[in-house]
Each structure stands twice: as structure tokens, then as C-alpha cells.
Amino acid sequence: MIDKAKIINDIQNATTTQELENIKVAILGKNGILTSALKDLSKLSPEEKKTTGAALNNIKEEILTTLENKKSTLELAEINAKLLNDKIDITLNKQENHKGYIHPLTKVKEELIQIFASMGFKMASGPDIEDDFHNFTALNTPEGHPARSMQDTFFLPNGNLLRSQTSTVQIREMERVGAPVKIITMGRVYRSDWDATHTPMFHQIEGLYIDKGITMAHLKGCLIDFLKAFFETDDIPTQFRPHFFPFTEPSAEMDIRCTFANGELKIGSNGTRWLEILGCGMVHPNVLKSVGINPEVYQGFAFGTGIERIAMLKYGIPDARKFYETDTRWLSHYGFVSDDFPSIATGLSRK
Numbered sequence: 580m581i582d583k584a585k586i587i588n589d590i591q592n593a594t595t596t597q598e599l600e601n602i603k604v605a606i607l608g609k610n611g612i613l614t615s616a617l618k619d620l621s622k623l624s625p626e627e628k629k630t631t632g633a634a635l636n637n638i639k640e641e642i643l644t645t646l647e648n649k650k651s652t653l654e655l656a657e658i659n660a661k662l663l664n665d666k667i668d669i670t671l672n673k674q675e676n677h678k679g680y681i682h683p684l685t686k687v688k689e690e691l692i693q694i695f696a697s698m699g700f701k702m703a704s705g706p707d708i709e710d711d712f713h714n715f716t717a718l719n720t721p722e723g724h725p726a727r728s729m730q731d732t733f734f735l736p737n738g739n740l741l742r743s744q745t746s747t748v749q750i751r752e753m754e755r756v757g758a759p760v761k762i763i764t765m766g767r768v769y770r771s772d773w774d775a776t777h778t779p780m781f782h783q784i785e786g787l788y789i790d791k792g793i794t795m796a797h798l799k800g801c802l803i804d805f806l807k808a809f810f811e812t813d814d815i816p817t818q819f820r821p822h823f824f825p826f827t828e829p830s831a832e833m834d835i836r837c838t839f840a841n842g843e844l845k846i847g848s849n850g851t852r853w854l855e856i857l858g859c860g861m862v863h864p865n866v867l868k869s870v871g872i873n874p875e876v877y878q879g880f881a882f883g884t885g886i887e888r889i890a891m892l893k894y895g896i897p898d899a900r901k902f903y904e905t906d907t908r909w910l911s912h913y914g915f916v917s918d919d920f921p922s923i924a925t926g927l928s929r930k
């Protein structure tokens with residue numbers, strides 16, 4: 580006798596199409612139990628043939644339908660499993676998204692360009708490797724002059740040197756365009772120095788303004804305006820303290836009134852001390868003569884200072900050596916977001 584319920588159950592419990600195929604063969608194959616039962620019908624009487632035949636055909640129908648349904652379900656599952664197995668991972672590992680920062684030196688240089696451009700200064704430049712004439716002699720510092728030892732200069736074997744000051748560009752620019760001239764220059768300078776506030780290479784900004792009738796009053800007005808713009812405050816008392824530079828006469832150092840509290844610079848009239856911020860003076864007649872400009876006709880002023888120094892003061896950066904260590908942690912702390920371009924109109928720095 581055929582146990583239909585068991586067969587249907589076996590079909591439902593099959594887990595692979597192969598297992599299903601085996602069941603099908605065992606029942607409906609050439610020697611399958613249902614095939615044999617159908618063959619055996621011939622042995623029955625016409626009356627039994629009729630009823631048993633109809634019953635067997637119904638069972639066969641039901642088994643076939645169940646087999647078909649189960650087959651589609653298993654095939655689908657097998658295809659899905661295969662797809663999952665054969666899947667090729669075409670994705671790349673996500674790149675870590677490093678945020679870039681503007682280096683404080685770059686930021687301060689951009690600020691200085693904005694300020695001096697607004698006053699009509701043009702940008703000029705000169706080489707890092709200089710000759711003695713442009714670094715010293717033309718700047719009224721002839722051989723044997725004691726001021727040559729004010730800066731620990733690196734000399735090259737051929738007698739040239741790494742410029743120790745951007746004042747060289749004053750000479751180059753006056754040689755190039757004569758007078759009048761109104762320029763700033765920014766660039767690297769080199770001195771044999773190494774501590775928390777000195778590095779053997781650092782950057783200076785230099786300004787030069789030569790025209791007819793330029794006086795110390797112009798110098799003072801220009802530099803006071805510069806410091807107000809740079810430190811973004813009008814409360815910035817300044818003093819010009821007499822000093823010596825070979826290339827200016829008179830010469831001065833400019834100081835600002837301030838207080839240092841918890842490593843932070845507070846500028847303002849209630850400050851407790853004077854802090855030197857730059858060197859300046861009226862260009863020495865000998866300097867003008869060395870580039871063929873008549874000092875009886877043209878006069879002017881010059882100034883210069885370290886860019887790291889004013890960057891450290893403005894942004895509270897304690898150690899000059901860190902500027903060149905390419906330490907991204909330092910940069911993410913002291914750097915600036917890349918789309919924050921300084922302008923006089925929108926403010927130089929954002930807090």
C-alpha cells in the first residue's frame with residue numbers, strides 16, 4: 580500500500596534538489612513504488628482497476644504537484660546560496676578622511692599680504708643664496724664692520740652665503756626699479772641659532788618705501804596701522820625705542836604694550852610691559868647711494884621682523900621649532916581651516 584502522507588512529508592523535508600530527485604525516482608522512476616503499483620493494476624479485476632486506478636492517479640497528481648512546488652523552492656534557495664557564495668567584493672576599504680589645515684606660517688603670510696597690499700605695497704622677492712654685497716656691503720655693512728657679527732651667518736665655500744636677512748631684497752628691488760619703490764618681501768633667512776625661539780632657518784617680512792619726502796611720520800603711521808590690523812585691535816599702544824641697524828638712520832625698535840598671562844599674549848593699554856615687535860628706521864643715505872639713488876632727492880623707511888615671531892605672539896604658539904616638524908597633531912591644533920582665507924573685509928582670523 581502507498582503511504583501518501585509519508586511521501587508528501589519526505590518531499591517537504593527534502594533539503595536539496597538532489598534529495599528531491601532521489602525521492603522522485605524511488606516513487607515515479609522505472610522501478611518506483613507508484614510506477615509498480617500502476618503496473619500491477621493490470622492484475623486487478625475491471626471493477627478494482629477502476630477505483631484503485633483513479634485513487635493511484637490522484638496520489639500521483641498530488642505527489643507531482645508537491646514535487647514541483649518543492650523543487651522551485653529548493654532551486655531558488657540554491658541559486659541564492661550560490662550567488663552569495665560567488666559574490667565578488669568590489670568595494671574598496673574606506674579611506675580615512677584626513678582633514679587638511681593651513682599652516683600658521685602660511686596663514687600669517689596671507690594676512691601680511693592682505694594688510695600691506697591694502698596700503699599699496701607690492702610683493703618682491705630675492706634669492707636665498709646671496710652674495711656679500713647684497714647681504715652686507717650695500718646695506719652699509721662693509722667688510723670689518725662690527726654689525727656683521729650681529730647675525731651668525733652661514734657662509735658657502737665659494738664666498739657666497741645664505742642670506743641672514745630679507746633686507747637683501749631692498750637692495751635687489753632698488754637695483755631693479757630704482758625709486759620710487761614701495762615693496763614688501765617675505766622669505767627664508769638663515770642663522771646659526773637653535774633654541775625654543777630660534778631655528779637656523781626662519782622667515783622674515785621686510786618692507787621698503789622710498790619716495791620724495793617720506794619721513795619718520797610715514798614710518799610710524801604705517802607700522803602702527805599694520806600692527807592694529809595684524810593684531811586686530813585698536814587698543815595697541817606702541818613705542819619707538821632708539822636702536823642701531825647699519826642700514827637705517829635713525830633706527831628704532833618698535834614695542835607694543837602687553838601682558839603675558841598663562842602663556843597668552845594680551846595686548847592693550849593696561850599691559851604691564853613693552854615687547855619688541857620689529858626693527859625699522861629711515862633708510863641710510865649710504866644704502867641709497869650703493870644702488871645709485873640720490874639721497875638728496877629720495878628718502879624713505881624700511882622695517883623687518885620675524886614671521887614666526889609674530890605668528891607665535893598672535894596665535895600663542897610656544898615653540899618655534901615645531902613649525903618645521905610636520906607633526907599633524909601640532910598642525911591640527913595650531914592650523915587653520917582651509918577655506919578661511921584672510922581678508923581685511925571679513926577679518927583676518929576667526930576665533
Ligand code: DAH
Binds near residue numbers: 786824859881
Ligand atoms: N634686518 C634686520 C634683522 O634681521 C631687521 C630690520 C631692521 C630690517 C630694521 C629693516 C630695518 O629693514 O629697517 O634683524
